[in-house]
Amino acid sequence: AQSVTQLGSHVSVSEGALVLLRCNYSSSVPPYLFWYVQYPNQGLQLLLKYTSAATLVKGINGFEAEFKKSETSFHLTKPSAHMSDAAEYFCAVRDPFGNEKLTFGTGTRLTIIP
Amino acid sequence: NAGVTQTPKFQVLKTGQSMTLQCAQDMNHEYMSWYRQDPGMGLRLIHYSVGAGITDQGEVPNGYNVSRSTTEDFPLRLLSAAPSQTSVYFCASSASTGWSTEAFFGQGTRLTVV
Numbered sequence: 001a002q003s004v005t006q007l008g009s010h011v012s013v014s015e016g017a018l019v020l021l022r023c024n025y026s027s028s029v030p031p032y033l034f035w036y037v038q039y040p041n042q043g044l045q046l047l048l049k050y051t052s053a054a055t056l057v058k059g060i061n062g063f064e065a066e067f068k069k070s071e072t073s074f075h076l077t078k079p080s081a082h083m084s085d086a087a088e089y090f091c092a093v094r095d096p097f098g099n100e101k102l103t104f105g106t107g108t109r110l111t112i113i114p
Numbered sequence: 115n116a117g118v119t120q121t122p123k124f125q126v127l128k129t130g131q132s133m134t135l136q137c138a139q140d141m142n143h144e145y146m147s148w149y150r151q152d153p154g155m156g157l158r159l160i161h162y163s164v165g166a167g168i169t170d171q172g173e174v175p176n177g178y179n180v181s182r183s184t185t186e187d188f189p190l191r192l193l194s195a196a197p198s199q200t201s202v203y204f205c206a207s208s209a210s211t212g213w214s215t216e217a218f219f220g221q222g223t224r225l226t227v228v
Binding site: 006009034036041042043044045046049090101102103104105106107 | 219221
């Protein structure tokens, strides 16, 4: 079964600093990978997705992620953190040979320090 | 465009009571699913449906029931509420047009069982 592991349940960065949220997947074949963001008391919103067309994926709000097959990773980055980036971030995977179920990681809560 | 609509937003139940969480989408999506979100556990799949009349169990189906009589609606029934079902519930939908298809989420229902 496909799975993703998010390292660090809480990450704090200063405003203007680099944001790095880690996600590793387990799969014998390249999966379809997603990053979602959840703002307080809201549903989940898609940030970006990897679909094998390009290894560096750009998303909304200045976020991007790089798919690295050799490291089985899909880490999320943003060069300069903004206060509005404070939220919980989820990595998710969809099995290309299974049905359309999404499997989520346990989430990383991002705090921005003024 | 309303997207995915969940009702109610908040609910308090007594142990043993039953209730139905409503989910409706207006995007003509074939695939719909229910997740529960608990601290430190990410989102876990309860039940899903690949089309009207077709449902299947996810990772944590016990204590929940679903049906899909129309494309638009996918209600989740709690048969006899237990404190362990205290959680935030999310409904999601996606078009069955490919594995990279984005899932759209509702705003969530916060359920407390006392």
